[in-house]
Amino acid sequence: MFTTGVNGELYQVHNPVTFPKASGFLWNKKMMIHVNGRGYVTSQFMQPEPAKYSHGPMLEAKTFMQPEQGYFSDHPGRFIYVKDECKEEVFSVPYEPMRKKLDQFNFIVEKHQLGWKIQNQQLEIEMKLMLPVDETLELWEINIKNISKKTKKISIYPFFSIGYMSWMNQAGMYNEEYNSIICSSVTPYQKVDEYKRVKTFKDKTFFAANRRPFSWEANQEQFFGEGSIMNPDGIHIEKLMQGDAAYEIPAAIMQFKLELEPEMQETYRFLFGPAQDYNEIREKTQYYFGKNTLENWEKTKQESQMYMKQGKGCLTLDTPDVALNHFINHWLPRQIYYHGSTNRLTTDPQTRNYLQDNMGMCYINPSITRQAFLIALSQQSSTGAMPDGILLDIQAELKYINQVPHSDHCVWIPICLKAYLDETDDYAILDENISFADSHEVATVKQHIHLAMQWLIQEQNHQGLSYIRQGDWCDPMNMVGYKGKGVSSWLTLASAYAMNIWARICNECNEAEWENYFSQAAAKANKAVNRFLWDGHWYGRGITDDGKLFGVKDDIEGKIFLNPQSFAILSGAASKEQQQRIIQSVQKNLATPYGYTMLAPAYTKMREDIGRVTQKFPGTAENGSIYNHAVAFYSFAMYEAGKADEGYIAMRKMILGIEDEDIFRREQLPVFVPNYYRGAYKYNKRTCGKSSQLFNTGTASWIYRCVIEGLFGLVGCQDGLKIQPKLPREWGKAHIVRYFRGAKFDIDIHQKQDINSNKIYVDKQLLDGNVIRNIQVTQSYKVEVYLEKQL
Numbered sequence: 001m002f003t004t005g006v007n008g009e010l011y012q013v014h015n016p017v018t019f020p021k022a023s024g025f026l027w028n029k030k031m032m033i034h035v036n037g038r039g040y041v042t043s044q045f046m047q048p049e050p051a052k053y054s055h056g057p058m059l060e061a062k063t064f065m066q067p068e069q070g071y072f073s074d075h076p077g078r079f080i081y082v083k084d085e086c087k088e089e090v091f092s093v094p095y096e097p098m099r100k101k102l103d104q105f106n107f108i109v110e111k112h113q114l115g116w117k118i119q120n121q122q123l124e125i126e127m128k129l130m131l132p133v134d135e136t137l138e139l140w141e142i143n144i145k146n147i148s149k150k151t152k153k154i155s156i157y158p159f160f161s162i163g164y165m166s167w168m169n170q171a172g173m174y175n176e177e178y179n180s181i182i183c184s185s186v187t188p189y190q191k192v193d194e195y196k197r198v199k200t201f202k203d204k205t206f207f208a209a210n211r212r213p214f215s216w217e218a219n220q221e222q223f224f225g226e227g228s229i230m231n232p233d234g235i236h237i238e239k240l241m242q243g244d245a246a247y248e249i250p251a252a253i254m255q256f257k258l259e260l261e262p263e264m265q266e267t268y269r270f271l272f273g274p275a276q277d278y279n280e281i282r283e284k285t286q287y288y289f290g291k292n293t294l295e296n297w298e299k300t301k302q303e304s305q306m307y308m309k310q311g312k313g314c315l316t317l318d319t320p321d322v323a324l325n326h327f328i329n330h331w332l333p334r335q336i337y338y339h340g341s342t343n344r345l346t347t348d349p350q351t352r353n354y355l356q357d358n359m360g361m362c363y364i365n366p367s368i369t370r371q372a373f374l375i376a377l378s379q380q381s382s383t384g385a386m387p388d389g390i391l392l393d394i395q396a397e398l399k400y401i402n403q404v405p406h407s408d409h410c411v412w413i414p415i416c417l418k419a420y421l422d423e424t425d426d427y428a429i430l431d432e433n434i435s436f437a438d439s440h441e442v443a444t445v446k447q448h449i450h451l452a453m454q455w456l457i458q459e460q461n462h463q464g465l466s467y468i469r470q471g472d473w474c475d476p477m478n479m480v481g482y483k484g485k486g487v488s489s490w491l492t493l494a495s496a497y498a499m500n501i502w503a504r505i506c507n508e509c510n511e512a513e514w515e516n517y518f519s520q521a522a523a524k525a526n527k528a529v530n531r532f533l534w535d536g537h538w539y540g541r542g543i544t545d546d547g548k549l550f551g552v553k554d555d556i557e558g559k560i561f562l563n564p565q566s567f568a569i570l571s572g573a574a575s576k577e578q579q580q581r582i583i584q585s586v587q588k589n590l591a592t593p594y595g596y597t598m599l600a601p602a603y604t605k606m607r608e609d610i611g612r613v614t615q616k617f618p619g620t621a622e623n624g625s626i627y628n629h630a631v632a633f634y635s636f637a638m639y640e641a642g643k644a645d646e647g648y649i650a651m652r653k654m655i656l657g658i659e660d661e662d663i664f665r666r667e668q669l670p671v672f673v674p675n676y677y678r679g680a681y682k683y684n685k686r687t688c689g690k691s692s693q694l695f696n697t698g699t700a701s702w703i704y705r706c707v708i709e710g711l712f713g714l715v716g717c718q719d720g721l722k723i724q725p726k727l728p729r730e731w732g733k734a735h736i737v738r739y740f741r742g743a744k745f746d747i748d749i750h751q752k753q754d755i756n757s758n759k760i761y762v763d764k765q766l767l768d769g770n771v772i773r774n775i776q777v778t779q780s781y782k783v784e785v786y787l788e789k790q791l
Contacts, residue, residue: 002660002669008326011669013037013107016095021667024109025695027338028131028307031273032345033138034695035114035129037107038095039077041161045136045202045274048347048393053136053205053274055163057249067621067675067692073097073229074163078129078272080142081157081235084121085257090235093118093125097229109671111334112301112308122148124265132300133307136202137273137284139300144258145265152260155214157235160252160272162205162220172218172250174242178278178285180208180271181218183250197395202274206281207252210269210289219243220251269297311337314363314423315708318735323657327670328707335672335700336360340368344696347396348389351376351409352473353698359416360701362423363708369420374434377413377448382436384455386410401475407459408472410452411494414502417449419705421505422716425741430509450514453502456495457521464528466491468542471611473563474622479611483545489533490541493567496525500571508718526573529564534578538585539564541599544609551599558610560589561599562630566637579641586634594666594689595626595653596634597679604683619680619688626677626689628654632702639710644726651706654699666691673699714738714747720773723760723785725749742777751789759786 002013002022013022022037031045044050054076079097083090092098094107094116104119115128126143146152162172165185172183183205187198217223217240225233234240240255258266271288275281287296313333317325340361343349349357358372376390386409389402421427430446443451459467466472468481468488480486503518533540533549541551541561551561565582568574574582590596602624603614616623631654638647656663656670663670666677668691675697678690709715713724714736721740727749738745760767761784772781 002663004326007329008323009330010108010110011671012109013669014105016102016105016107019664019667021691021693022107022109022669023693024114024669024671025338026112026114026129026131027342027345028133028135028304029341030134031131031136032338032342033129033131035078037116039079039093040075040096041077043076043138044345046345046347047201047274048395050345051201051274053202054161054272055165057164067694074161076161076163077159078138078140078161079159080125080127081159081232082121082123082125082144083155083157083235085153085155088236089121090231091120093120094127098231109669111330112305119147122146123152123154130301130304133303135273135284137271139288139297140270140272141297142268142270143265144260144268146260146262149262151262153257154260155235155255155257156268157240157253157255158207158209158268158270159223160207160270162207162250162252164249165205166203170245170247170250172245172252174216174218174244175278175281178206178208178281179212179289180206180281180285181216181250181252181254182206182278182281183218183245183252200276202276202280204275204277204281205250205252206271206273206275207254208271208281208285208289209254210293211256213254214257215240215242215255217241217243217253217255218250219245220249223251223253269293308334308337311341311364313704314739315712315714316737320731320734321652323670324652324655327655327657328704331671332673332700332704333364335695336704337364338695339698339700340364340372343392347393348391348398348402350389350402351386352406352412354390355409355412355416356698356701359419360704362420363704366420366424366426370424370426370429373413373417373420373429373445374432377445378434379437380448380452382439382441382451384410384451384453384458386413386452387437404471404475404478405469406471406475407467407469407481407488408491408494410456411491411498413449413452414498414505415494418501418505419709422709423740425716425718427509427718430505446509449502453499453518453521456498460492460495460525460528461485461487463487463532464492464524465489465532465543466495466525474613476613476616476622477542477611478613479608480542480544480550485545485547486543488542489529489539489551490561490563490567492525492529493539493564493571493573496522496529496571496573497567499525522571526571529568529573533564537581539568539573539582546609548609550610557601557603557605558599558607558614559601560585562586562590562596562627562634563598566630566633569637569641570633583638583643583646592626592679592681592688594662594677594679594681595628596631596650597624597681598622598627598630598676599624600680602680602683618683619678621676621692623680624683625679625692626653627679628673628676628699629697629702632699632706635706636702636710639706639726642726644711645728647706647710647726648728651703651711654703662689665689668693673697673703675699708738712736712738712747712749714740714745716740717771719771720775721745722771723747723783724770725785725787727751727787729789741775743775744780745772745783746780747783747785749785749787751787753789755786755788758788760784 025034033043091100106117108115113130124145169186222243223234339357362369465487472491499518499522506515535552602618607614635650672695681688
């Protein structure tokens with residue numbers, strides 16, 4: 001029911017019923033749109049906070065995208081009703097809202113645009129959507145072709161949802177001058193000071209066409225009549241009633257009548273989006289529908305394609321795993337680019353998200369990563385503490401989850417910085433001078449990170465375990481330590497890992513005293529976790545305010561958590577014997593056919609000493625789902641431990657495309673990795689494996705890092721490019737092109753049973769060791785790697 005294009009650069013879905021949740025997303029510098037193959041849409045833009053221009057039938061939350069977004073009949077969408085004027089037969093494209101069976105259906109997901117190619121009643125209809133690079137605007141192109149041998153008289157009715165805009169003021173009407181349906185509203189506010197801010201908002205939504213309509217309608221209720229959205233009265237009369245919406249729910253509907261001879265086709269173009277005033281609408285309609293219509297349309301398309309090409313990754317694969325090749329070559333870097341270029345369309349991204357998303361950008365555009373570190377550290381407190389969110393706009397303030405104190409933000413600084421330094425060798429960043437959020441005092445980046453690590457040390461109890469406060473990486477674990485006593489094993493281990501990384505960076509900067517200080521602090525933290533939280537076969541998750549150990553074998557629910565196991569390996573807390581027990585325990589307790597769950601068994605009732613994570617539905621989000629961010633940490637840990645097969649299996653389960661059946665089970669195209677798949681396999685096998693459909697996730701950056709540093713072992717260092725692949729046993733060879741520090745490396749890796757040591761040849765010369773040094777910018781290197789195959 002779906003196919004892929006050449007080299008996996010596009011995907012096509014051929015049936016809207018058997019694959020109903022197939023979707024794709026587009027974005028630019030100011031907006032994002034997530035489009036379901038059946039025609040439903042979730043879209044947002046920034047002004048500077050997230051805002052809507054196409055609403056549901058009631059007031060909607062604008063805070064953040066929701067997982068497992070449900071679609072309902074009046075959900076915002078982009079639909080076209082098609083009526084045969086002679087037969088009075090009507091259907092809708094792309095499929096919703098009439099849901100009539102189509103002769104042929106193709107939903108096409110490409111990197112720079114989304115489209116449909118549909119045949120029904122001897123008509124062929126093509127729809128394409130693209131976004132300009134710098135505008136909050138949807139650009140639609142609709143082509144209708146008569147593929148019959150007879151003349152066809154039809155009406156088409158583009159219906160673009162506008163919905164419930166505001167309880168204060170909303171209206172809509174057709175404007176002849178701009179050939180647009182223009183709907184206006186007023187953003188609700190209460191305080192006088194708020195007016196100064198909201199008066200500049202883009203509170204208008206407009207729908208403009210490049211051709212004059214036969215008729216139009218701006219009143220949704222009048223268009224629906226008694227037939228509702230699924231069979232509106234408006235399409236069963238000769239001419240739309242040209243109504244307006246006066247404090248009623250507006251809609252954008254136009255009617256075009258056409259008479260098509262056999263093989264004849266007509267093309268329509270539409271603009272849809274928000275605007276501040278009529279001047280903005282005039283400028284946009286004149287640009288796209290004025291004298292240079294086709295030229296400007298094509299120019300916008302080329303600019304959009306170029307914008308997406310700027311998100312190209314640093315490696316391309318040709319391996320025995322074709323689906324992996326497609327995802328890593330095209331779709332994963334695209335998702336990383338989205339995160340790094342939009343910051344998830346928020347003005348106060350959580351600090352951990354901001355740092356990890358921009359960690360991934362170091363493989364695409366390192367200058368963005370560099371700036372992100374400087375911005376983040378400039379908002380650090382002089383105590384060393386990092387804020388819960390990073391403010392990216394002068395008007396921004398910490399909101400929602402960022403008003404709840406979390407304890408982990410400092411650990412991500414060296415963890416993410418390490419990837420940037422390895423990729424760029426930009427150790428000069430450590431000497432950059434920046435100020436603090438609460439002081440005019442200036443300190444170097446290096447000094448800022450010293451303070452962050454010292455803050456982590458100070459935030460430990462007398463046992464050497466880290467206080468969790470109202471959550472660590474796991475946001476909803478909010479009641480373990482809200483009284484000020486509860487501790488987190490994961491945070492203690494993550495702190496040790498961060499301090500070990502920072503100690504090694506201090507060593508590279510010839511600062512032996514700091515290296516020794518942080519190494520000892522890491523060892524002390526590891527020792528504390530082993531003393532108080534090792535449960536015989538795995539590490540417990542923490543100790544509550546009341547002194548209750550949890551995440552241990554005596555628990556009925558939530559007896560084992562994945563994250564402490566991963567970070568015990570990364571931090572060095574787990575011995576070789578403990579590592580083996582951890583791997584066995586994870587496999588026994590957390591493995592499902594669709595990946596490893598974050599915890600097990602999932603909670604089925606509230607535990608007031610742990611928090612709202614236990615209230616989430618079993619197998620969703622942090623309560624026992626296959627939470628891919630956590631799985632990526634585990635994969636990375638396996639690679640760091642030299643467990644190539646275990647690392648590959650954990651990573652590969654997160655990426656769709658092994659089998660068609662697996663993709664349909666997940667209900668998602670392999671064009672992004674979601675934040676989770678449903679878990680709780682033993683609790684509910686029917687839903688296990690379903691995708692959350694949410695592409696906002698730090699998983700993307702970590703999978704890319706797993707591929708680069710783990711699977712192929714092509715990691716930078718101060719001396720150059722280190723080569724230490726960890727291919728799965730089932731592979732015999734792999735070919736990779738790696739772009740690194742301005743040079744190109746064409747690499748062939750072979751696994752051989754008849755050799756007793758690994759060998760690397762660079763331009764046919766045997767390399768001494770495994771580091772390619774003295775790399776020249778713009779130079780191309782041919783590399784042959786021969787690995788001893790593990791039996």
